[in-house]
Amino acid sequence: MKENYRKERIARSIKARSDDIYALTSYREMWYLLFPRVIPIIGIALVAYFLPLYWKKVIITTCIFAMLAVSWDFLSNCGLLSLGQALFFGIGSYAAGSLDHYLHLPVYVTIPVATIMGGFISTIILLPVVRLRGIYFAMVTLILPLMLMRLIEATKILGGTEGITGLSPFPNVWVEITLILAAMWASLFGLRRFIASDYGLIFVSMRDNDRATMASGINIYAFKAQSLFIGSSICAFCGAFMTHSYQFTGMPVFAMEFSILPIAAASIGGIGTLAGPLVGAMILVPLSEILREFGTLRIVFYGLILVVCVVALPEGIFHYASRKYNEMERWVKIE
């Protein structure tokens, strides 16, 4: 008798969601707000610190992909559809590698410098094409990392096909894990706070309609350049981090994997929320490691799980979970 019923959705706890001082009036409301934020932070930290070394490395890779996915989602939120996270990632990686190899700078200098430098270089490279919209911008970002890869191969600069090896490592694995976890949560919560601010609203408005943003008197090219800088800096940090983690940089940093996996993570996690892509990466990367036991069949299972996820929850895991958490549902009879 379902046809006589409809699903009613009621927002749960309006007070807690009103970003107001009300949230501080009871432990229940505070816990309601803190639960979805604190539990993942503690949970992932526990897993990262207490698992054996191999799985620590997996967590680090996961966090790197999670940051790439968050950055991809931020750019797509700003109306810049990027297929080239590998470009930003690779530039950051080569920047850190060169600073270490040629200038012998320590790790705690190369990573911040490579982050800013990577952001600047990527923004300047893409500046002429920010006027392109949608798929045209995506095509340019897709092709650039492949071009840079061949450029390095042909001109043999920066180590050529061999890459740069023997770079200085992190002091120990604990520093490594703490750093990447801190960076990941900072970029997620920082960007979420940023796009909710008045200044950040301008960035988000460009996704819906950049012509209307322009008709609101906003110089959209300046804002697109800023969003490119923010997005690519995050990827450049990941690249620099990975370089020191593996003590190597080379042509593989421009691989398609770094462009495609963040997008897959974003689509199963939920596009547009920033947290969704992080959830997606947290599932996809460890999953790929677990499936290693299946050998050649790995990619089949991996693909199957991806298809099931996309078909079962086309909106994304995070959208679904946040709806279940923030809204009460009940069936009410239609009069």
Add this chain to the structure above:
Amino acid sequence: MALLEVQGITKAFGGVKALDDVSVRVEENTLLGIIGPNGSGKTTLVNTITGFVRPDTGSVLFKGKDVIGLPPYRITNMGIGRAFQMVKPFFHLPAFKNIIVPLSSPRVRASSGGRFGDKDAVALDVLEEVGFERDSSVPYKAASVLPHGYLKRLELARLLALKSEIFILDELFSGLSIAEVTSIIPIIEKILLDGKTVIMVEHRLKELFRIANKVIVLNYGKKIKEGLPKEILEDEEVKKAYLGVEV
């Protein structure tokens, strides 16, 4: 000197002349209506004035300064606001957050008090002017769930937030019921009372002629008639071109 002077604008898309030597003078604090059959170049004229389309020849003088070649956001910041025929709200944002974007433009920030204060409250003030009740749930809903009439008002609110001097309204009334149109007309009259200038591209002639000071008629990119609404109504050539009536 007129506030806005369009002089000899010609624009061809391939072989089609969308605008052919069109000149218009818009005096300050008047309402100019632009009418014409479909494809007669009305929206192209608006796009030219607001910088979305660059004409082949001609000039657009706003307060004596040529705006041709400037990007749309510069023209908007000079005071020429434009509402789109196809409503272009920021669908993901709540209605009042839509207004935050124009409130962050250099034009508003340069105006007195524009840089400081609670933008949310200012946005709600602007929305109340176009009929979004602050105490109702409407301004807080995402623009994607608002009905068409509210989206048209939202376009108008964007121009109000920008403190535009010229309001260019591209078919604001299209797709609205008579009741909705009659509730929007007082808003436009109030804009005129504030000393602003309005340019309306419109197909709803009855409503337009009631409030317009001057009307120009376009056909096949040419300006075929200019005058008071009453004169336009009686003009044989306009009837033939626009209404398609054999007289």
